[in-house]
Amino acid sequence: xxxxxxxxxxxxxxxxxxxxxxxxxxxxxxxxxxxxxxxxxxxxxxxxxxxxxxxxxxxxxxxxxxxxxxxxxxxxxxxxxxxxxxxxxxxxxxxxxxxxxxxxxxxxxxxxxxxxxxxxxxxxxxxxxxxxxxxxxxxxxxxxxxxxxxxxxxxxxxxxxxxxxxxxxxxxxxxxxxxxxxxxxxxxxxxxxxxxxxxxxxxxxxxxxxxxxxxxxxxxxxxxxxxxxxxxxxxxxxxxxxxxxxxxxxxxxxxxxxxxxxxxxxxxxxxxxxxxxxxxxxxxxxxxxxxxxxxxxxxxxxxxxxxxxxxxxxxxxxxxxxxxxxxxxxxxxxxxxxxxxxxxxxxxxxxxxxxx
Amino acid sequence: xxxxxxxxxxxxxxxxxxxxxxxxxxxxxxxxxxxxxxxxxxxxxxxxxxxxxxxxxxxxxxxxxxxxxxxxxxxxxxxxxxxxxxxxxxxxxxxxxxxxxxxxxxxxxxxxxxxxxxxxxxxxxxxxxxxxxxxxxxxxxxxxxxxxxxxxxxxxxxxxxxxxxxxxxxxxxxxxxxxxxxxxxxxxxxxxxxxxxxxxxxxxxxxxxxxxxxxxxxxxxxxxxxxxxxxxxxxxxxxxxxxxxxxxxxxxxxxxxxxxxxxxxxxxxxxxxxxxxxxxxxxxxxxxxxxxxxxxxxxxxxxxxxxxxxxxxxxxxxxxxxxxxxxxxx
Numbered sequence: 237x238x239x240x241x242x243x244x245x246x247x248x249x250x251x252x253x254x255x256x257x258x259x260x261x262x263x264x265x266x267x268x269x270x271x272x273x274x275x276x277x278x279x280x281x282x283x284x285x286x287x288x289x290x291x292x293x294x295x296x297x298x299x300x301x302x303x304x305x306x307x308x309x310x311x312x313x314x315x316x317x318x319x320x321x322x323x324x325x326x327x328x329x330x331x332x333x334x335x336x337x338x339x340x341x342x343x344x345x346x347x348x349x350x351x352x353x354x355x356x357x358x359x360x361x362x363x364x365x366x367x368x369x370x371x372x373x374x375x376x377x378x379x380x381x382x383x384x385x386x387x388x389x390x391x392x393x394x395x396x397x398x399x400x401x402x403x404x405x406x407x408x409x410x411x412x413x414x415x416x417x418x419x420x421x422x423x424x425x426x427x428x429x430x431x432x433x434x435x436x437x438x439x440x441x442x443x444x445x446x447x448x449x450x451x452x453x454x455x456x457x458x459x460x461x462x463x464x465x466x467x468x469x470x471x472x473x474x475x476x477x478x479x480x481x482x483x484x485x486x487x488x489x490x491x492x493x494x495x496x497x498x499x500x501x502x503x504x505x506x507x508x509x510x511x512x513x514x515x516x517x518x519x520x521x522x523x524x525x526x527x528x529x530x531x532x533x534x535x536x537x538x539x540x541x542x543x544x545x546x547x548x549x550x551x552x553x554x555x556x557x558x559x560x561x562x563x564x565x566x567x568x569x570x571x572x573x574x575x576x577x578x579x580x581x582x583x584x585x586x587x588x589x590x591x592x
Numbered sequence: 593x594x595x596x597x598x599x600x601x602x603x604x605x606x607x608x609x610x611x612x613x614x615x616x617x618x619x620x621x622x623x624x625x626x627x628x629x630x631x632x633x634x635x636x637x638x639x640x641x642x643x644x645x646x647x648x649x650x651x652x653x654x655x656x657x658x659x660x661x662x663x664x665x666x667x668x669x670x671x672x673x674x675x676x677x678x679x680x681x682x683x684x685x686x687x688x689x690x691x692x693x694x695x696x697x698x699x700x701x702x703x704x705x706x707x708x709x710x711x712x713x714x715x716x717x718x719x720x721x722x723x724x725x726x727x728x729x730x731x732x733x734x735x736x737x738x739x740x741x742x743x744x745x746x747x748x749x750x751x752x753x754x755x756x757x758x759x760x761x762x763x764x765x766x767x768x769x770x771x772x773x774x775x776x777x778x779x780x781x782x783x784x785x786x787x788x789x790x791x792x793x794x795x796x797x798x799x800x801x802x803x804x805x806x807x808x809x810x811x812x813x814x815x816x817x818x819x820x821x822x823x824x825x826x827x828x829x830x831x832x833x834x835x836x837x838x839x840x841x842x843x844x845x846x847x848x849x850x851x852x853x854x855x856x857x858x859x860x861x862x863x864x865x866x867x868x869x870x871x872x873x874x875x876x877x878x879x880x881x882x883x884x885x886x887x888x889x890x891x892x893x894x895x896x897x898x899x900x901x902x903x904x905x906x907x908x909x910x911x912x913x914x915x916x917x918x919x920x921x922x
Contacts, residue, residue, distance in 0.1 A: 262724070314708055372900040375655060375708060376849075379842045383893040391886035508716050515709070553720030561713045565703045 248516050248523075250569050251562035252530065259555040263547050273545035280540025281533040285423035292428040293494050295532025297322065299431040300486030301510030302517060302524040303438055304360075308374075308479040309519040310442055311471060312455035317363060317378025318483040318510040320385030323502070324359045325352035325484025327389040330491040330498035331397055333412030344415040345492070352488030353481045359385065360480015361473055368469030374476060390500045399497070407500035418493030427489035431528070434485060438521035451475055483510070512560045531556065616750055622874065627754040629870030632828055634862035635765050636661070639820030640844025641851060641858035642772055643693075646813035648853060649776065650806050651789040651914040652700055655711030656692065657817050658841025659718030664688040664821025666722040669832035672825075673730050678737060682761070682822040689818015690811050692718075697810035701803055704918045715841075723834055736830030737761055761823045768816070773855040785809055789912035792919040802919050817841070839893075846896040849903060853912075868892040 260270035281291045301318045308315040315321075329352030336344060363377040394407035401410065418427045442448035453461040454471045462468055491498050513531055517523035534556075538549035562569055616623040640657045647654035664685040672681030692714055699710035737759035745756040776782040784805060787795040792802045824840075825832050847865055851857030868891050875888040 316712075366897070366901050370901045372897070376842065376846055376900050377897055379839065380846075380893040380896045383839055384890045384897075387886040387890045391884050394886075395884060508712070508719070511709075511712055512716065548724050550720060550723035550726075553716070554724050555720075557713060557717035557720045560709075560716055561699075564709045564713055565699055565705045567703045 244518065247566050247569055248518070248527070248563060251516070251559050254562050254569070254572070255555045255558035258558050259551055262554060263545070263551060266547065268545045268547050273541050273547045273551075276544035277534060277537030277541040280537030282537075287536065288423040289420065289425065290536040291529070291533045292423070292425050293532075294535040295528045296425065296427045296431045296493070297486035297490050298509055298513055298531050298535075299428075299435060299524055299528035300482050300489070302513030302528050303431075303435055303521055304479045304483035304486075305510040305514035306517060306519040306521055306524055307438055307442070307451075307482060308475055309514060310448075310455050311451045311475040312458070313364075313367075313472065313475055313479070314375050315360065315363075315378055315476065315479045315483075316375055316508075316511070317360060317381050317385075317480070318486075319508075320378070320382035321356040321359050321480040321483035322487035322490070323385045323389045324487070325356035325481075326487030326491040326502060327392050327397075327409070327498045328352045328355035328484075329488035330409045330412055331392070333416035333492055334397075334410045334497070337413050337415070339413075339415055341415045344413065345418065348412070348416045348492055349485065349488050352491070353484045356484020356487065357477040357481035360483070361477035363480075364473035364476025367476070368472045386501075389498070393498055393500045397498075409498045411497045412492060416492055417496065418489060420493070425493055427493035430485070430489060432525055434482065435521045435525050438482070442521065447474075509556065512556045512563075515560060515563045518563075612750075620750070624750060624753050626867070626870045626874050627750070629873055630863055630866040631754055631758065631762065632866070633869040634859065634866030635762050636820050636824055636828065636840055637844050637847045637862035637865055638769060638855075638859045639765060639816050639823065640841055641848040641862060642769070642855055643689075643813040643817040643820070644845050644848040645776075645851075645853045645855065645858060646772070646785070646809050646816070647696075648848070648912055648915055649785050649789045650809040651792060651912055651917065651919070652697070652806060652810055653707040653711065653916045654696060654810070654813065655708050655842075655845065656696055656714030656718075657711075657844050658837050658839065659711075659715035660689050660692045660814055660817035661821045661824060661837040661841045662718040662722055662835070663692060664818035665825035665836060666725070666821075666832055668822035669732065669825040670730070673733050676734050678734060678826055681826050682819070685822025685825070686815050686818040689814040689816065689821060691814070693811040693814015693817070694807070696814065697807040701806045701810070701918070707916050719835060722832075726832070726834060730832075732826075732830055737827040759827045761819075761827045765819075765823070768819075769855045769859050772816075776855065786912075788919075789914055792914050796919075796921060802921075806919075820844075843892060843896060846900055850899050865892055865895065868895050 256274070260274070263270045263273050279287070281287055301322065304318050304321065305315055329348045332348040332351040333344075336347070339347070359381060360378075363372075363374045363381060366372040366377050367374045390407055393409050397409045399408050399410040418425065418430075420426065440448075442452065450461070450466045450471050453464070453466055454468055454475075458468060461471075487502075490502060495502065509531060513524060513527045516527040516530075531552075534552045538552050541547050541551075542549050612623065612627070640661065643657055643660065644654050667688040668681040668685030671684035672678055675681075696710055696714060699705040699713065700707045705713075739757050739759050740763070742756040746752040748756070776785065784795065784800050787798075787800060788802045788805055796802050821837075824836065829836065843865060844862075847858055847861045850864070851859070851861035872888045872891050875883065876885050
């Protein structure tokens with residue numbers, strides 16, 4: 237391992253370790269054994285092929301959500317709308333998945349995926365376009381769009397696209413056609429491979445293309461980018477659209493590869509988990525993969541942890557918040573661990589709500 | 593404010609009052625219910641907006657109001673449920689808000705973390721901690737704050753029901769709005785606060801201790817959000833449930849922007865947003881209109897997006913110049 241890579245790993249690893257230690261103290265304060273709890277969590281997420289499948293399935297939307305936040309970070313934008321974009325992607329992928337039949341898989345499955353991604357791209361693009369034209373801050377707009385998306389997908393799955401077979405009161409769509417299902421190879425869901433592929437594509441776009449260079453220029457110094465002839469508005473709108481699409485793919489894969497349909501309220505906390513993962517990965521698309529796997533592992537093992545050690549599964553949210561805190565404030569880590577880490581670049585986002 | 597703009601506002605107010613009395617003469621019960629709901633929703637929003645305003649006037653973006661609401665509601669509820677005292681619950685809520693406000697300052701001012709990320713940390717931690725320690729079996733025990741009728745004022749038709757027959761915390765909130773408005777625009781503290789948000793370098797030169805005042809203001813502002821959380825748990829709802837703030841901390845930010853970062857403006861904006869919320873509740877209860885509930889439910893959020901976009905388009909607002917920037921003494 238080269239020295240630079242090693243040094244850039246110190247902060248995230250230390251943050252995770254500290255998060256787990258404080259989490260252990262909280263678990264102990266509730267009268268449970270932290271060792272039993274963490275052991276159960278690891279076993280629940282790694283022991284056999286079922287456990288691994290669960291971890292991969294949980295990690296997939298997390299990686300997409302992390303990529304969505306990380307990609308927007310590169311242009312200095314903060315996408316808190318991952319949750320809404322995921323819901324939109326999930327419902328439209330499911331819509332195409334159950335609405336069309338008689339298509340061969342090679343056409344139907346990509347079509348459903350693209351439908352989800354495109355719908356979510358539009359959803360994210362709204363925030364980007366508003367930012368570009370009126371200066372409305374993307375943080376407020378994407379948060380509001382989360383609530384709108386929640387209502388919209390709830391309505392779609394409880395009214396026009398409702399599953400009317402049986403007398404279920406759950407708001408959900410009918411099951412998707414087999415030709416739109418994303419297959420699973422043993423313990424490996426193909427959706428997870430897709431997430432890795434998309435992560436690599438994100439890295440390629442950002443590091444090896446002109447568009448990626450422009451995105452990073454806007455994030456690095458808006459004024460300099462403007463003077464060099466980059467159209468900030470276009471980059472802002474398209475970055476938010478891509479970011480939305482990435483989150484939307486997460487939802488599409490969830491519908492087509494895990495649930496086999498859309499159910500209202502699926503994966504509600506994802507937007508925020510995406511932030512933790514993106515920051516843990518220091519906005520590097522490749523590093524999003526291990527960060528997503530880590531959180532996916534914790535989520536996959538949570539139910540066993542509750543069963544074996546009687547610890548509320550919400551402890552995972554607390555640990556995630558702690559990790560986020562330590563990654564966001566590396567100064568604390570440096571002070572606690574007494575190390576000098578010059579490779580850390582603190583993330584800085586756009587400021588102000590409306591002034592362009 | 594230009595005279596044309598002022599004239600427009602007065603016309604708007606006149607039209608609104610005419611409409612309200614028109615509706616009241618047709619259906620007094622529902623009109624009263626909607627307007628009472630408006631004031632109820634506006635109280636929480638204006639408290640959050642004041643918290644955001646004090647922070648932003650000092651140059652700090654506080655996106656953690658949502659988390660401050662939630663954690664304060666949790667501690668207010670828990671303390672009241674343990675001690676049986678509503679007042680102690682309110683103090684616990686305020687204390688929680690103060691601590692979280694200080695934490696925001698510690699991250700954003702002390703450690704120079706990006707301010708939006710600092711607020712997000714508070715939001716995520718609030719959801720996690722309140723869910724982890726949530727105890728389903730706990731209840732408030734004592735009843736929530738009940739309305740106090742202000743003598744004969746409460747007998748005025750419509751207005752009496754809507755404004756003068758509210759529980760204690762609403763009255764306190766209205767006093768706080770006036771107090772903060774005077775403090776922000778008529779006191780030395782207010783002037784200094786606006787100075788460090790506009791030009792911290794100049795403020796420093798004349799001897800204002802920028803970082804210390806930012807710490808103080810973010811902490812103080814947290815107290816207002818904490819009071820809002822206590823209001824939510826002990827007066828508006830009378831219970832705690834997971835994620836009960838439901839995005840209203842974020843709506844409060846839109847209210848703050850719409851209200852041009854002044855307490856009176858924020859209250860007007862909060863009443864407007866509160867009206868959208870109350871209308872939504874009334875539509876959901878009342879099935880005379882055949883609109884799917886989900887579309888009515890989107891109303892406050894769509895309104896927020898439109899408002900934020902419009903206020904940007906027409907250039908009617910300007911952020912404090914040093915908003916979101918860390919200050920380093922040179």
